[in-house]
Amino acid sequence: MSQSPTLVIRGLKASVEGKEILKGIDLEVKGGEVHAIMGPNGTGKSTLASAIMGHPKYEVTAGEVTLDGENILEMEVDERARAGLFLCMQYPSEITGVTNADFLRSAINARLGEGNEISLIKFIRKMEEKMKELEMNPEFAHRYLNEGFSGGEKKRNEILQMSMLEPKIAILDEVDSGLDIDALKIVAEGVNRMRGPERGFLIITHYQRLLNYIKPDFVHVMMQGRIVKSGGPELAERLEAEGYDWIKEELGIEDVTVGNDEEEFKVPMNTIAPESLMKK
Amino acid sequence: MTTETVLPIDREAVISRSKQNNEPEWLSELRLEALQAATRLELPKLEKTAIRRWKLDAYGSYRQEEKLTSLDSLPQQALDLLTASEADTNLLVQRNAEVVYDKLAEDLKAKGVVFTSLSAAVRDHEQLVREYLFKAIGKDEHRLTALHAAYWSGGVFLYVPRNVQVEVPLQGLFIADEEGTTCAPHILIVAEDNSSVTYVDNTVSGPGVKELVHSRAVEVFVKPGAKVTFASVHHLNKGIVDISIRRAVVENDGSIDWIIGEMNDGNGLSDTTSILKGNGSKSNTRAVCIGMGEQQLDLTTRAVHIGKHSDSNMVTRAVMQDQATAIINGITKIEHGATHANGEQTERVLMLSPQARGDANPMLLIDEDEVTAGHAASVGQVDENQIYYMMSRGISREMAERLIIYGFLEPIVKSIPLKEVSEQLQKLVERKLER
Numbered sequence: 001m002s003q004s005p006t007l008v009i010r011g012l013k014a015s016v017e018g019k020e021i022l023k024g025i026d027l028e029v030k031g032g033e034v035h036a037i038m039g040p041n042g043t044g045k046s047t048l049a050s051a052i053m054g055h056p057k058y059e060v061t062a063g064e065v066t067l068d069g070e071n072i073l074e075m076e077v078d079e080r081a082r083a084g085l086f087l088c089m090q091y092p093s094e095i096t097g098v099t100n101a102d103f104l105r106s107a108i109n110a111r112l113g114e115g116n117e118i119s120l121i122k123f124i125r126k127m128e129e130k131m132k133e134l135e136m137n138p139e140f141a142h143r144y145l146n147e148g149f150s151g152g153e154k155k156r157n158e159i160l161q162m163s164m165l166e167p168k169i170a171i172l173d174e175v176d177s178g179l180d181i182d183a184l185k186i187v188a189e190g191v192n193r194m195r196g197p198e199r200g201f202l203i204i205t206h207y208q209r210l211l212n213y214i215k216p217d218f219v220h221v222m223m224q225g226r227i228v229k230s231g232g233p234e235l236a237e238r239l240e241a242e243g244y245d246w247i248k249e250e251l252g253i254e255d256v257t258v259g260n261d262e263e264e265f266k267v268p269m270n271t272i273a274p275e276s277l278m279k280k
Numbered sequence: 281m282t283t284e285t286v287l288p289i290d291r292e293a294v295i296s297r298s299k300q301n302n303e304p305e306w307l308s309e310l311r312l313e314a315l316q317a318a319t320r321l322e323l324p325k326l327e328k329t330a331i332r333r334w335k336l337d338a339y340g341s342y343r344q345e346e347k348l349t350s351l352d353s354l355p356q357q358a359l360d361l362l363t364a365s366e367a368d369t370n371l372l373v374q375r376n377a378e379v380v381y382d383k384l385a386e387d388l389k390a391k392g393v394v395f396t397s398l399s400a401a402v403r404d405h406e407q408l409v410r411e412y413l414f415k416a417i418g419k420d421e422h423r424l425t426a427l428h429a430a431y432w433s434g435g436v437f438l439y440v441p442r443n444v445q446v447e448v449p450l451q452g453l454f455i456a457d458e459e460g461t462t463c464a465p466h467i468l469i470v471a472e473d474n475s476s477v478t479y480v481d482n483t484v485s486g487p488g489v490k491e492l493v494h495s496r497a498v499e500v501f502v503k504p505g506a507k508v509t510f511a512s513v514h515h516l517n518k519g520i521v522d523i524s525i526r527r528a529v530v531e532n533d534g535s536i537d538w539i540i541g542e543m544n545d546g547n548g549l550s551d552t553t554s555i556l557k558g559n560g561s562k563s564n565t566r567a568v569c570i571g572m573g574e575q576q577l578d579l580t581t582r583a584v585h586i587g588k589h590s591d592s593n594m595v596t597r598a599v600m601q602d603q604a605t606a607i608i609n610g611i612t613k614i615e616h617g618a619t620h621a622n623g624e625q626t627e628r629v630l631m632l633s634p635q636a637r638g639d640a641n642p643m644l645l646i647d648e649d650e651v652t653a654g655h656a657a658s659v660g661q662v663d664e665n666q667i668y669y670m671m672s673r674g675i676s677r678e679m680a681e682r683l684i685i686y687g688f689l690e691p692i693v694k695s696i697p698l699k700e701v702s703e704q705l706q707k708l709v710e711r712k713l714e715r
Contacts, residue, residue, distance in 0.1 A: 053672050056664065081674035093669035097687025106683065107673035144687070161673060 004031030004197050005068055005168035012063035014051040019259040021047040023225040029169060029200040036211055036236060037204045039222035040244055042257035045204045046090060049173040053087040054080055082111050084168030088158040088175050095145040103145045104164055130163045134190050151178030159190040171202045176210040188213030208240035221247055225258035287318055288337040289431050297342050307402055314429035317420040324422040328607045328639060329578040334521050334547050338491040339431060340462040345378040358455050361482040373453045374434040376461040391444045398435030398466055409437060412470055416499040416527040424523050428495045432466040440475040449478040456494060457486025464495040471506040478509040480701055485517040498526035502534035511701045513541035515708060522548040532558035539696050542569035543708045553582040556590035565594040566692045570712050571604030580609040585621040594625040597692050599685050600636035609641045616647040629659040630688045682713060
């Protein structure tokens, strides 16, 4: 565990239904680092997250992704998770009849392997502690997985899962969408508590405000399915002040989107649009 | 277009068995009339199930079984199904054609409760049995009820006198483990005014049985103010066709709870009906079903409202794998005059393979204006996004599917009022899914 993990992405290309969305991504995330991937909607950010995790809809056509030297692209989704990847999803599924607690315990035990299962007492204690930190109602442990949860509750639940599963590399896909400012702070604190040399983060967002609470070490901007600019935290600050236009001008890009993936544009029905979107 | 049907049952055999069992005259006659009727009656008309293609001629022949003094000689698989702590009392065991064991606690006997084989009760409690036998289910409704009436053996007679509350569940255990031998139990339950009772049964088969028609009929009479809970789980071999027809007649303010677990590996016809005859009568039906292989299942839950303010609720959930087919019918019939009746039903089918088929057919047949009724039905596949989500947490595809299936059945399993039955059903679901 004390070993510092490394996620390496080289020349990653991926397509959805024959349309190429990722056009060659190179990125290295090490333990202790927080990388932010920013960019307007429809530029391939979420596709990157899904391709790394292995969503069946996304086909990787070129490049490689390794975690501590192991090729994760050859692994099934569950193997990737057990290898130490975690994706905090933008739209977590709802599953009737399976309680949050049962689900989490199954997930933890899947990771620990047969014969090393976590004891029930230890599990409950840990879950209660983490739920308290995230200011979640203890009842949620016994509710069906994400069923009837509000957008904010779902996101907190994703962070709860992350903190229980203790991944090596955590990818957060638009974790801030649909959160009010209080919930955003709680989620950010949850993430910050987990920062450390044994864990790297890849945080995908198109609103800078999340980065006021989770300070990134590196900031990358995605447009047209590529990382077009990388820098330190100062890059996020400039984006906050000036928006994306200056980068578009600098690079001569008119349309930042890629593949016209409609889903990227959708505001989910069950979440409230963040304030910054409402203003525009 | 009447054609004489060649019956799977021989007239001489019916006569000799009835004699052998010292049956009263009226019963022998009933059997022969039913057999006669079977030659002209058709198979039941099932909308979408081709029952005539099922193997329906292996009724087997009658064979005597040795009575048991203890349960030790029974197969472990069957004994595992007994749920109560004192498993050898308040228990009746039928092996193939005959009841081999029955024991009722002394205190219940003292209260006048009868729990014995129906074949003995036709002699020992003749008047009572005669009053009710084949009064809820007609002996000549179709060929299958007629054959059952002609050929049933063993079975259960459960009688609860007025105002007696039976606190512990009474258990039945049915074992079909001899090839070529009949297994056709008839269950007759009479709960007198303001009494209450819970009856739970399990039906299993031995690996040696390759071909059989298991023919079961259940008649329950719920008298005013009485409450009956009936739970039944069948898990018969692939080669066994299960024909199970259950019917309750519920009088004023009486209630029946049906809990049905269809865990068979072979084809099955299951028809569970509550006739809500009395004002304020109630019925609650919960059925779960798992189909696999090439199983064909036809499951019907039905509530017939006659009494005013009668209330019914029916929920069926089925999981279909491989090439299994299930036709799930829910029928709420509200007769004219059943004012303020309320009938609700839900049928849900989850399909785990593209070749599996499930039809949910909710039917509301209403002949009265002042009623409320509702239905919900759905047929769906496992959602790939759900699988992906669970896998992304390290859970294998297999495990994820299983969690989704359990989750799908959970709302029913959880609502079962008997903890033992609900736990056991859970176990059987696991066993069937793990194979």
